[in-house]
Amino acid sequence: MFIDMHIHTRYSNDSHMELEDAIVYAKDIGLDGLCVTDHESMDAQAEAATLAQKHDFLVLVGMEVLTRQGDLLIFGLEEVPRPLMDAGALVREVTWRGGIAISAHPFRNNERGLGNHINQLSQLSGIEVLNGSTLAHHNLQALHLSRKLGLPGLGGSDAHQVDRIGRYVSVFPGRIRDLQDLIQAIKAHQVQPLAFKEGMGSLSPGVFQEPAVWTPFTCPAPGSMG
Numbered sequence: 001m002f003i004d005m006h007i008h009t010r011y012s013n014d015s016h017m018e019l020e021d022a023i024v025y026a027k028d029i030g031l032d033g034l035c036v037t038d039h040e041s042m043d044a045q046a047e048a049a050t051l052a053q054k055h056d057f058l059v060l061v062g063m064e065v066l067t068r069q070g071d072l073l074i075f076g077l078e079e080v081p082r083p084l085m086d087a088g089a090l091v092r093e094v095t096w097r098g099g100i101a102i103s104a105h106p107f108r109n110n111e112r113g114l115g116n117h118i119n120q121l122s123q124l125s126g127i128e129v130l131n132g133s134t135l136a137h138h139n140l141q142a143l144h145l146s147r148k149l150g151l152p153g154l155g156g157s158d159a160h161q162v163d164r165i166g167r168y169v170s171v172f173p174g175r176i177r178d179l180q181d182l183i184q185a186i187k188a189h190q191v192q193p194l195a196f197k198e199g200m201g202s203l204s205p206g207v208f209q210e211p212a213v214w215t216p217f218t219c220p221a222p223g224s225m226g
């Protein structure tokens with residue numbers, strides 16, 4: 001399944017995107033699911049449940065949380081953590097509650113990535129190695145670190161507007177029906193990052209683009225997965 005792990009809706013202070021528009025677009029370009037990761041907010045939850053049913057589309061709600069050392073994508077917490085926690089403390093808390101914490105765009109040059117602090121986070125569940133708002137060489141740095149540490153690498157567009165959705169996604173070989181499936185798959189390393197839609201906005205909706213040349217990953221052809 002092709003899932004964009006990182007999008008921001010109007011519940012983020014820096015996005016006006018309507019979740020329904022995001023879902024319609026994601027379906028149109030051939031994605032199987034979206035993870036809503038608003039900044040320090042899970043306010044999209046009720047809307048996500050209603051719209052997932054209406055559109056028969058997978059919508060999972062996590063959060064992007066800024067810690068003192070950088071941004072984490074969090075799945076499996078029921079409440080927004082206190083502001084600017086220590087990254088290690090937040091990772092431990094999320095893990096203790098059965099969730100997962102993923103380093104978002106660790107090497108992006110906006111002071112919001114965890115960078116090499118990742119080396120000190122023993123319970124991190126994954127690293128976003130393809131982030132749609134990050135330069136390729138910074139994504140590659142993240143990829144190298146994920147390989148070195150043996151952590152799963154994930155892909156997400158970090159879209160704040162509809163036409164950015166799906167640039168990068170995460171590919172799951174198994175079926176993801178809910179948040180628990182997502183968490184289990186990532187814990188089991190059953191996930192790969194993929195450049196799904198390169199040349200943002202330049203492709204016609206519905207056209208699948210093969211992975212970009214620089215990305216070393218392969219994936220099954222669309223439609224061949226359960």
Ligand SMILES: [Zn+2]
Pocket residue numbers: 006008064158
């Ligand atoms: Zn983000």
